[in-house]
Amino acid sequence: MMEQIIEVNNLVKSFGDKPALKNVDFCVRKGETIGFLGPSGSGKTTTIKILTAQLAATAGDVRVFGEPAHLLKDPARMKKIGILTDNSGLYDRLTVQDNLALYADLYGVRKERIREVLAMVNLLGEERTPVKKLSKGMKQRVTLARAILHKPALLFLDEPTSALDPTTTKQIHEGLRELNREGTTIFLTTHDMDEAEALCDRVAFLHDGEIKLFDTPQNLRTMSGSPTISLLLKDKTTVTVEPDESGAAAIAGYMASGNLLTIHSNEPTLGDLFVQLTGRNL
């Protein structure tokens, strides 16, 4: 059986009498990339804060690396995790290099690693730039570089690519895949379905503090019904057929008559399924 890095049973978190998480159960296996998807206020950040011992659970059992999450504060344990949250701060007056050098020293990482992570987040050449002169997206990349500086065994990412342009997002996704291939387990929250599909082995739909579904992106897509097939004909009309025998016959007919221009499948997206399930958009 694969080693479980995170185990959560009956997790409840309330702020006063307002419930934020209601009996949440899930586990994350070693080497997986797990995505928690949900709109703002669904409980994603609360989950990360509890898993990283920033917040105490109201009830339930939360284990990280087989031990209660609140024990994570021990320096040896902290070296195994990396965290990027939406409010991870940087020292504005210090340079990018100085910000990362501090954490290299705290984690006992050689300074050469700073160049490696800056290359990954596309910030090579900005080492001497004071952080206050960077754009919001660049600051986000420095924060990400800081989170992966020590090649953590478990990486928590809270909306890692929000505020980033598509090119940088793609670059960061590639870097995260590389980290994952090297053995880092990744737990990320996002409201970007494309990001979840691109990175995650399994995805949880979080809504109103509850996990509505938790499965592979492929299995989740099939839950919202079979994909249909759209045919664009030469007279610019579109015909939709089912992926069955009658559909195959129709496609063959259009092809034989030379009337078929394009053909593509209409697979349901995770976004479609989320709306179908919760009645609201991400």
Add this chain to the structure above:
Amino acid sequence: MTSFSIKRVNAIFVKDWKDLQRNSYVLFTLALPLFFAAWLGRIGEDSAEMIAFPIVFALVIAGAFVQAAMVAEEKEKNTLRGLLLSPASVTEVFVGKSLLSGIMTVAVVTGCIWLAEFKVPSLPLFALSIVIALVLFLAIGTLLGLLSRTVMETSIIGMPVMLIFGMSSMFKSMITNETILTVLDYLPNELLMKIWSGLESGSFVGESFLILTVWALVSVAATVVVYRKRRMD
């Protein structure tokens, strides 16, 4: 098991030192007691209380205010969270931060002594009184920083502290109530003045040292309690 790493403390100290050199607010705050001491030195003030005042003022401003501003800024900019989520322990974080404030306070106190032409009585015991006061004011500064949400707020919350702990001697002549005057006698600044004048005249200062130490221990304990209550969201 909790460990203590000098390397991590040094990393925080180096970061704070680099940051301090670019922090005009803190640099200006550190310079204030020096200006005041230089002014007293120039006007040739020779009352023992007035000459000792810049040293107490330096301890309050450089020790408590600078420490409070540094801790509050870490909170305001969410960088304290990052440090506490790193392998650095709470002790390492606060020792690292206090180290710089402590060194800067000693430098400012030394500068004030020189500028105000204060004659140091019995260097070892004077130094001991400064060390105890340093622990006290750094703890108060950390406490103020933890209680404030922003650097600006430290000025508001810290003002009564500065008035009571740093300047109460100046208001004594305006107070006639015996009870209040007795209470003022037990404040750290009064105790420091008593210790220094006692050292100069050769009178007994053990009781004042003891009360000052109690102040320092209570401040450290209060800071630890407040941190534990506020460490989580």
